[in-house]
Amino acid sequence: MVELHEDEFSRTDCLNCANCCKTTGPLFTQKDIERISKHFRMKPGEFIDTYLRLDEENDFVLQQVPCPFLGSDNYCSIYEKRPKACREYPHTDRKDFHKISSITIRNTAVCPAAYNIVEEMKRRLK
Ligand code: SF4
Numbered sequence: 001m002v003e004l005h006e007d008e009f010s011r012t013d014c015l016n017c018a019n020c021c022k023t024t025g026p027l028f029t030q031k032d033i034e035r036i037s038k039h040f041r042m043k044p045g046e047f048i049d050t051y052l053r054l055d056e057e058n059d060f061v062l063q064q065v066p067c068p069f070l071g072s073d074n075y076c077s078i079y080e081k082r083p084k085a086c087r088e089y090p091h092t093d094r095k096d097f098h099k100i101s102s103i104t105i106r107n108t109a110v111c112p113a114a115y116n117i118v119e120e121m122k123r124r125l126k
C-alpha cells in the first residue's frame, strides 16, 4: 500500500483538487484544537465555538464545509498547524490499512487519488 500510495501521490497535485477540504473536512483532536487556537491567539473554547461542532460520534468536526481555512487558490491557510487528520488523509499509507477499509471505501468517493490507489490494489490482487 505504501508503494501504491507513493506512486499515486507522485502524480497527484492536491492543489488542483482540494476535494477533501471542500467536501468533508477533518476530525479535530484536543491537540489539534490547542495548536490551532494558539495560532489564532484564541482560547480553545472560543475556537470551538467559532469553527467546530460535535458529530454523532462525539468527535469535533467543522461546522461547515468547505473548510474555512481553505483559500480560493486551494492552499491551506494553516498548513503548518493543520489537523493530524489532514496531514494523514486519505490514510492509504497506514500500516493498519486493512483495518480501515470502510473508511477507505468512503474516501474513494471524495479523493481521486484514493480511488486510483484502490483500483490499482484490486488490479494487482487479481
Ligand atoms: S485545515 Fe487545511 S488541510 Fe485541513 S481541511 Fe482545512 S484547508 Fe484542508
Ligand code: SF4
Pocket: 012, 013, 014, 015, 017, 018, 019, 020, 021, 089, 090, 110, 111, 112, 113, 114
Ligand atoms: S481529495 Fe485526495 S487528491 Fe484531492 S486534495 Fe484531497 S488528498 Fe489530494
